[in-house]
Amino acid sequence: MNKLIVSPSPHVHGKDNTRRLMGDVIIALLPAVLVSIYFFGLSAIHLVAVSVVACVAIEYLIQKLFFKGKSTIGDLSAIVTGVLLALNLPVCSPWWLILIGAVVAIGIAKMTFGGLGQNLFNPALVARVVLLVSFPILMTGSAFHAPESGYLFGNAPEVVDATSGATPLALVKEQLAKGVAMDEIMKDPNLSYSQMLFARMGGSAGELSAIALLLGFIYLLVRRVIKPYISLSILITVFVFSGLLYLGNPAKFVDPVFNLLTGGLLLGAFFMATDYVTSPMTTKGQIIFGVGIGVITVLIRTFGAYPEGVSFAILIMNSTVPLLNKIQPKRFAKEAQKK
Amino acid sequence: MRTFKMGGVHPADKKISKDAAIEKLPIPKTVYISMGQHLGAPAEPCVAPGDKVKVGQLIANATGFVSAPVHSSVSGTVKSIEMVKDLAGKPGKAVVIDVEGDEWVDTIDRSETVVKEITLDKKQIVERIKECGVVGLGGATFPTNVKLSPPPTATPTCVIINGAECEPYLTSDYRVMIEKPDQLLIGGTILMKALGVDKCYIGIEENKPEAIKLLTEKAKEYPGVEVVKLKKKYPQGGEKQLIDAVIGKKVPSMGLPVDTGAVVQNVGTAFAVYEAVQKNKPLFEGIMTVTGDCSKEQRNFVHRVGTPLSFIMEHCGGVPEDAAKIISGGPMMGKAIVNIDAPTLKGTSSILYLTEAQTKRKPESNCIRCGKCVGACPMGLEPYLLNKLGRNNMFDELEAHKVYDCIECGCCSFSCPAYIPLLDTIRQSKAAVMKIMKSRPKK
Numbered sequence: 001m002n003k004l005i006v007s008p009s010p011h012v013h014g015k016d017n018t019r020r021l022m023g024d025v026i027i028a029l030l031p032a033v034l035v036s037i038y039f040f041g042l043s044a045i046h047l048v049a050v051s052v053v054a055c056v057a058i059e060y061l062i063q064k065l066f067f068k069g070k071s072t073i074g075d076l077s078a079i080v081t082g083v084l085l086a087l088n089l090p091v092c093s094p095w096w097l098i099l100i101g102a103v104v105a106i107g108i109a110k111m112t113f114g115g116l117g118q119n120l121f122n123p124a125l126v127a128r129v130v131l132l133v134s135f136p137i138l139m140t141g142s143a144f145h146a147p148e149s150g151y152l153f154g155n156a157p158e159v160v161d162a163t164s165g166a167t168p169l170a171l172v173k174e175q176l177a178k179g180v181a182m183d184e185i186m187k188d189p190n191l192s193y194s195q196m197l198f199a200r201m202g203g204s205a206g207e208l209s210a211i212a213l214l215l216g217f218i219y220l221l222v223r224r225v226i227k228p229y230i231s232l233s234i235l236i237t238v239f240v241f242s243g244l245l246y247l248g249n250p251a252k253f254v255d256p257v258f259n260l261l262t263g264g265l266l267l268g269a270f271f272m273a274t275d276y277v278t279s280p281m282t283t284k285g286q287i288i289f290g291v292g293i294g295v296i297t298v299l300i301r302t303f304g305a306y307p308e309g310v311s312f313a314i315l316i317m318n319s320t321v322p323l324l325n326k327i328q329p330k331r332f333a334k335e336a337q338k339k
Numbered sequence: 340m341r342t343f344k345m346g347g348v349h350p351a352d353k354k355i356s357k358d359a360a361i362e363k364l365p366i367p368k369t370v371y372i373s374m375g376q377h378l379g380a381p382a383e384p385c386v387a388p389g390d391k392v393k394v395g396q397l398i399a400n401a402t403g404f405v406s407a408p409v410h411s412s413v414s415g416t417v418k419s420i421e422m423v424k425d426l427a428g429k430p431g432k433a434v435v436i437d438v439e440g441d442e443w444v445d446t447i448d449r450s451e452t453v454v455k456e457i458t459l460d461k462k463q464i465v466e467r468i469k470e471c472g473v474v475g476l477g478g479a480t481f482p483t484n485v486k487l488s489p490p491p492t493a494t495p496t497c498v499i500i501n502g503a504e505c506e507p508y509l510t511s512d513y514r515v516m517i518e519k520p521d522q523l524l525i526g527g528t529i530l531m532k533a534l535g536v537d538k539c540y541i542g543i544e545e546n547k548p549e550a551i552k553l554l555t556e557k558a559k560e561y562p563g564v565e566v567v568k569l570k571k572k573y574p575q576g577g578e579k580q581l582i583d584a585v586i587g588k589k590v591p592s593m594g595l596p597v598d599t600g601a602v603v604q605n606v607g608t609a610f611a612v613y614e615a616v617q618k619n620k621p622l623f624e625g626i627m628t629v630t631g632d633c634s635k636e637q638r639n640f641v642h643r644v645g646t647p648l649s650f651i652m653e654h655c656g657g658v659p660e661d662a663a664k665i666i667s668g669g670p671m672m673g674k675a676i677v678n679i680d681a682p683t684l685k686g687t688s689s690i691l692y693l694t695e696a697q698t699k700r701k702p703e704s705n706c707i708r709c710g711k712c713v714g715a716c717p718m719g720l721e722p723y724l725l726n727k728l729g730r731n732n733m734f735d736e737l738e739a740h741k742v743y744d745c746i747e748c749g750c751c752s753f754s755c756p757a758y759i760p761l762l763d764t765i766r767q768s769k770a771a772v773m774k775i776m777k778s779r780p781k782k
Binding site for chain 2: 335
């Protein structure tokens with residue numbers, strides 16, 4: 001006679017599991033990684049590899065040495081953090097910079113809180129911001145433009161020599177500070193939209209191509225990994241808010257499309273703000289979260305000291321998530337009337 | 340196409356047994372007829388050991404308003420009245436009858452003729468349904484006559500017949516719709532008359548196109564009856580979800596379904612109502628499915644109430660080698676069988692075999708706060724939060740977050756990527772909170 005399992009309903013489970021969801025996020029990030037590898041060759045491979053290996057190794061070690069628990073790297077979340085961290089760093093980052101990033105991301109931002117699901121802030125973004133304020137020159141001073149043609153097997157020094165320079169947003173901010181009018185600034189060939197859409201945007205590894213990021217986002221939606229509310233509310237808010245500023249004074253403010261395509265906005269809106277752990281549960285909460293990120297991003301970009309504000313905006317809104325989770329979903333029905 | 344608006348999941352359909360016509364299951368040598376066939380107070384036996392009984396003879400009386408009488412499903416001699424273990428292994432009082440022949444009481448019309456004309460009036464119909472021990476066959480086995488006697492504060496406006504059969508695997512309702520369409524439609528007409536309403540909807544999910552086509556065609560002969568095609572989504576057959584899907588009204592929290600004007604009856608119940616009212620046949624048979632991917636046979640049966648489940652299993656080639664879990668009911672809300680010798684009840688709808696790969700629970704990991712449970716909950720609750728509150732016995736907070744609204748459909752556990760058994764905790768918390776709420780003095 002068979003030994004029968006007895007447990008309460010439901011007796012079957014859906015296809016989703018943590019590993020599959022994380023795997024889908026990794027797949028969705030591949031187009032952006034591939035674009036980066038296409039233009040920067042070995043140095044991009046170096047960046048992603050060091051970041052992923054470091055993140056996974058640190059999670060494994062902390063789990064074994066401090067928690068003395070079962071290894072959790074099988075859920076693939078450390079790999080997601082590793083790839084995201086890589087995409088948030090300049091392509092030619094030295095190995096020790098990446099390693100510090102990984103220690104901050106996994107060690108401090110994730111495992112200190114108890115591991116996957118427990119952290120308040122997005123690990124990769126915490127690392128990016130720590131590096132940004134600790135090593136400002138390496139992180140922003142010489143961001144790298146993609147060379148004219150792909151450097152599939154090119155190496156870092158050549159690229160640096162060829163095309164180092166400011167990111168589009170930094171360039172605009174710098175020129176504005178000098179008193180140059182906006183339409184003059186926009187004549188710079190490095191700021192054309194076709195460059196940003198495909199792959200010629202200056203910036204971190206993951207900010208090269210808007211289309212590659214969009215492909216990944218669509219994949220996540222099709223696979224029902226995420227819902228579109230957070231990303232769309234960020235993009236719409238940035239577009240509307242910066243559009244209003246632009247309409248008010250086109251000589252002083254960049255146009256809204258430029259704001260949408262530049263910096264880490266798409267990477268942030270599609271992949272960082274939508275991180276399950278650090279975003280709200282309900283649709284209402286997610287929309288408020290997205291609008292908040294959009295508003296803070298534009299404020300920092302336009303009036304703040306830094307040219308880019310997405311990372312700060314997401315981290316600031318991360319801190320509101322416990323509060324936003326107090327917003328209850330719409331219940332099925334109202335309470336019955338007492339008779 | 341209509342459906343309910345909030346939450347829901349899409350488990351694989353698996354209607355493997357849908358083409359198996361309903362057969363008569365052989366009668367076993369001994370039946371064990373439980374007194375707790377229904378929700379509410381168990382019935383009290385009115386026969387004694389040694390008594391001769393016929394098929395359809397009353398053997399136990401209802402013992403309260405929410406209770407139902409029980410009739411013998413076989414002819415023979417009452418052997419004993421004893422405690423018999425149900426499928427969960429819980430003992431309950433049952434009348435044990437040794438079968439001799441198959442002699443029916445002569446008040447039952449055993450002919451195959453479909454009786455269309457309804458001669459009883461409103462009051463007589465409800466009385467007949469009560470006498471015949473008809474209970475809801477959609478899962479809860481709530482006495483049907485009680486549902487047909489709404490409180491004076493509510494005004495019924497329509498009957499909804501639940502043909503959603505949204506649970507994977509189950510096909511007994513589908514077979515009734517295909518094989519007994521006229522009886523079903525007359526059953527619906529009787530229910531309208533009993534409630535004094537002139538509208539009856541039959542909600543059927545889109546994965547049963549043959550049933551939708553056949554009943555839509557036949558319904559033309561039955562004034563007031565309308566077939567409503569529903570999108571395939573679980574738990575469409577939940578009473579609250581079905582009312583929302585069909586007439587777009589929401590049953591209030593802690594309210595009665597009839598507050599929306601709708602009275603929902605399952606397909607099997609409507610058929611039992613037809614047999615009780617038109618054929619004077621008490622409810623002592625049920626229609627059930629024997630199925631599962633690993634099941635040796637795929638069949639639909641009419642069984643006599645009280646037949647041991649093990650007898651049915653043997654009749655269908657025995658328990659498959661790789662069956663790891665046997666379920667009575669569907670895979671989402673059914674009960675795992677502990678005692679395979681337990682007898683069938685009026686509401687027994689299936690024997691479902693699942694393999695270890697299909698059903699074994701995987702180890703729970705950290706909640707990743709993906710919100711999938713919140714999105715899947717058809718009641719708009721926050722399962723992840725209820726689970727956390729429940730594990731800490733925070734009853735006030737559980738009540739404030741409406742744990743009592745949970746319909747125990749299992750969508751949260753089904754969708755959780757971290758394999759957290761959310762419903763296990765929520766079900767226990769709900770019971771505890773309901774107990775606390777009931778213990779409060781009424782204002």
